[in-house]
Amino acid sequence: MAKLSVANMEVEKASKPAPKEKQSLETPEAREEKKQVAEAQKAYGRGKQINIKSVKDKKLRRNLKTLETKYKDAALKAKDAEILLEHEGGFLEAEGELERTWKVRQDEIKENVGIETAKKGFELKLNDLGPYVADYTRNGKNLLLAGRKGHVATMDWRAGKLGCELQLGETVRDAKWLHNDQFFAVAQKKYTYIYDHNGVELHCLNKLIEATHLEFLPYHFLLASVSMNGFLRYQDTSTGQIVAESPTRLGSPTSLCQNPYNAILHVGHQNGTVTLWSPNSSTPLVKALVHRGPVRSVAVDRQGRYMVSTGLDMKMAVWDIRMFKEVHSYSVHQPGSTVAISDRGLTAVGWGTQVSVWKGLFSAAAEDQGKVQSPYMAWGGEGQRVERVRWCPYEDALGISHDKGFSSMIVPGSGEANFDALEANPYENVRQRQETEVRGLLSKLQPEMISLNPDFIGSVDLVKDKIRREERDLDNKPEDTIEKLKNRGRGRNSALRKYLRKKGHSNVIDEKRLKAEELRKQHTERVKENSRREKAGLGPALGRFVKMKS
Structure with missing residues (x-):
């Protein structure tokens, strides 16, 4: 009987239908949340999670669970903040194929932006003492204007507050801010002078004779100048000593700029060549033929990869200075008198009474996409001959100095919004400025460290x-x-x-x-x-x- 009952039980078990699979109790919202957590952990997670169930200690298990919850919330918040990381944010974009961004006028931009942004576009009418050259401080807070007939002025351009104003009564060829807004150098008729923010003359640099262009190296505290007789000189502004003096042997230079990446000076000449100089060499490090006529202006981008030059042959050349190779060449209706490159890669070229702003010159060169077909923005046409263009650091503004004063142009997307307060702080107070000056002097680099490859020190x-x-x-x-x-x-x-x-x-x-x-x-x-x-x-x-x- 027992054997029979066991057999009957086995037959009953076999005849019973198999149990249905356990249905999932997760809702669509829970599945979506789980998917978002997985994506956030993959992008912003801190590695493999701890298996909390394997921990026997209750107190330790509770602390680990709290810690993992914090990590999970941080990853989700970082994932939600991705919407703020727009790589192309701020630029003008055309809605259709027939629209062009360079046709947008400044008054239209001012009507569609905030009040504070609209204030960045202004104009100073100075008809009698031009043409003017302009320069911004490293943090973009102050503006320096210098007229050819001796008028020099400084101002806080955001607040519209005048700093100092001078009438030197002699020819002024160039003006440059030094390490902060307290000192600036002016290349006058014969000598170069240094003034403070109140307009008081501090030094007469009688070794810098008949300077035509000035450039300041902030990390080395070197004031570089090129003179009419073709000499390139470096003077240490912290000690007052002449560091180097080299003859270019190519006549009077026509332009001067520095490479922000390695502090090498690029000098343009009458025969169409651009030479690269360091205070450690009495001969040029590199000599490149970039134009078929005199070079008018030279500029180097922030990463030190590309150089843009303009010449009397009515060309704008884009060079890859890592290989010293010309990438593209663009035609200009008149010889470009000045060129400048913003922190985000926009290139402004002044030619005649016009200014053209180009976007994507370097990305097109890097990806080998061919030439850029049309400029990004344009300005001018009012009979004001452009003398110099300079980008304002950390602002969407382009300063244009011409023979009738100064104009500030709003260029959306040109400025770098993220600044390092220890490097250059646009909102620094007096105490921070003093500490930055002392720190810069203590960490001053020696002229021997200037080289084409700045990484040679650690090699x-x-x-x-x-x-x-x-x-x-x-x-x-x-x-x-x-x-x-x-x-x-x-x-x-x-x-x-x-x-x-x-x-x-x-x-x-x-x-x-x-x-x-x-x-x-x-x-x-x-x-x-x-x-x-x-x-x-x-x-x-x-x-x-x-x-x-x-």
């Missing part, structure tokens, strides 16, 4: 390392210089005499020099002995007529 010198290895090798016999010269020690201009003449100016007496002098002495005695033997063979009467060998 290994392979040549010296090879010499050091040879010195440590005990089995390797050192090369004897004197033994090499022993068999070449004959004649008045022998190799041995050259070696002694070369070492004669040194006050250091080493073993090699003593050995060489001893070898030379033996050689001289041998020559005298041979001469004596020849005389002995002829006799005393005829021996005195024999010419002595030196």
